[in-house]
Amino acid sequence: MKEACERYGLRRSMGETGICWNNAGAESLWSTFEHEYYYRHTFAYRTELVAAVDNWMNFYNTRRRHSTIGMLSPHSYE
Template identity: 45%
Template sequence: VLDCFSRRIIGHSIDIRQTTELVVDAMAAAVARRKPAKDATILHSDHGTQFTSWTFGKRLRDAGLLGSMGTVGDCYDNAMIESFWGSMQLELLDTRKWQTRAELAAAVFEWIECWYNPFRRHSSLEMLSPVDYEERHRTSNPAT
């Protein structure tokens, strides 16, 4: 789950397949991390079956999140997360062969939490990392 404001990854999960449980787990992690205001936060997804499932919709509503989906076949509404996937593919996944799923999960966690969020700079964030961009916003707008 990517926060569009800062490009920070706020929820992630890994499994052998892209299932409803996988995306529900990632969403739950994001909700636990951010504690979003009820009916004030939008979670945008594509039209994959895991996002159109009854379970995902119920968990979305239970968390007080507003669901959003673009039109079918529209590549632009998910461009930000696709850019993230491309970066992770190039900077981590393609760098070696992974012996076990646990090894890969640990590497993904470390790449996101120890590199991407705190240090990887983005041109769209004035060359700041997601963590630094959020901190700059927090200190310049203390009421938010």
């Protein structure tokens, strides 16, 4: 994969295999979702879970306060 990207002049979004911080942002996001929402709810159908993820992501990305931006929501920060 690395060689193919280099051949076509593409910049990869990940580093070498085994570097722990490649997925740190994604892992943090899903861990937060699991602890703040998933473990506190029961889903009878897959469609309920998909809708829950969509709703939570909308909340997380627009209204939830984030410590990295001074405990403001992204809307307030912008």
